Amino acid sequence: MILSRDTLNRKILARYAAARSRAENDLARRREMLLESSPELQTIEADLARARGTWLAAKAAGHDPTEAEAGLDAIRESRDTWLRARGLNLDDDVPEYECSHCGDRGVIDLVAHTSATGYTLASGTCPHCWGNTAAPLIQAAGQLQYVRNCNFADFDVTLFSTAAQGRAMEALRQALELSADNFAVEGRDWLFHGLPGTGKTFMAGSLANALAERGLYALYMTATGFNEIFEEYRLMRRMFQPDPVRLEQAEEAYAGIHTADLLIIDDLGTESPYFQSRLADLSATLQSREQHGLRTIITTNLSVADLGRTYDERLVSRIMGRFEPVPFRGEDLRLVLRRKGRTDV
Known part of the structure; x- marks a missing residue:
């Protein structure tokens, strides 16, 4: 279930609070047993x-x-x-905390800390327990199961058909990893455009997973899923007595779109044209996220010229004025991997 940033934070804090409570209750029981004996x-x-x-x-x-x-x-x-x-x-x-480094608080006293894998964790998140405790909650709320196989460590420059394209993708990978390490400063809005299978979702998903490991909320959805959330939200808000579960889910998803540190809208251009408010919803979302300093990645199989022919002029102007366009060229990487006998796509 997609969550708002506030709800996600509360769930993470509750998970750590429960771990601390277990450790402290165990200590109290040990003391009591020792005194009784x-x-x-x-x-x-x-x-x-x-x-x-x-x-x-x-x-x-x-x-x-x-x-x-x-x-x-x-x-x-x-x-x-x-x-x-x-x-x-x-x-x-002394309480036997699950994590002796942070005392089951999820943060360390330092502003930043370098983990065993070599990257710097944002906001002092504990490198010893965050991945096992908080990251799964972030991944679930951000629907990152759909991009679980996307990781910078699996990037293979040899898959690209030309050396020039390989160099361009390697430069992008480095820029995205730098962004993940210092997202507040280096985070950008990106427009990944190009033919299917050229690595757009892989790059966006790799950044999402890297941010989740660092304690930042990355939310992934397709363009169709984006529009469905708005349709459901409007429907629930119009109903006199909406189902409380559906209403909560709709409100959380709507808030998640507007509060996630990174929003990924995948495959723009594949959504149904019958979503009557799709252009207004996307334009308003991009404006809101820009005003709050939040970052967005849009991927599309459309060229920049096709975007101009498909979408409202003001929407395209907002995207092209704010987002950094990156062309993805070359052969479908899924076909390349199959020829190499690999199935990790």
């Missing part, structure tokens, strides 16, 4: 609580807390000695 430890813990109270009272009254601190440290050492003598782990007093 040892009256002597109960006495030490009671002494420790009183010593903490004495220390806090001294601090609050403005008195010298040195003596109280010494008493507190002595009782702590007594407790640690008791635990060591029984072969108990002193770390039993």
Whole structure:
């Protein structure tokens, strides 16, 4: 189900909060079991609580807390000695988080951190757990299952029929990877146009997956899917008593289109002309996303000239004035891969 950015953020935070809660509840149970099994430890813990109270009272009254601190440290050492003598782990007093690096918060204290794969994670997302915890939620909300096989690591420059086209696609790959590493600064709007099978969806999907790994929300949909969302949204809003589930889904999808960090509209030009508001919906969406500093990629099998003949002049003017056009040329890469005996398309 497509989600708004706010709903997605809440789901990610809830997932991490649940993990923290499990770890802290497990610690509380371990402490309780340990105390129940040892009256002597109960006495030490009671002494420790009183010593903490004495220390806090001294601090609050403005008195010298040195003596109280010494008493507190002595009782702590007594407790640690008791635990060591029984072969108990002193770390039993610390929650066993699923991720010891971020304490199941999903972020690290640094502004950025370089992961094992060599890229810099945006907004301090934890490189040790983000991929397993938050990225699946982002991928599901962004419909990235449709581009799950698109990854920059699988880019193969030797598939292109000419050296010039290979160099052009390699330059684009580098630009997109740079964009993923610093999307707030390097993110752009792109128009990928060219014949079917020349790599447009692969490049767009690779950027989407790279952003999801970095904690950014990339939303993929076909041009037909884009128009269907608007039709459903209008239908639900017009109904006197809409189905609450359908209404929520329609509102979330509509909001997702307007709040995702990256929106990919694939195969523009293949949608049905019977969507009466398709031009107005696309134009308004592009204007809204531009105003909010959000990025969009449009892919199409149409040439730039064909776009001008197919769509409203104002819409085409907005696209050509804002988007960076990239032509995709050459042979259908699916046919090239089949000749090479590969099926990874």
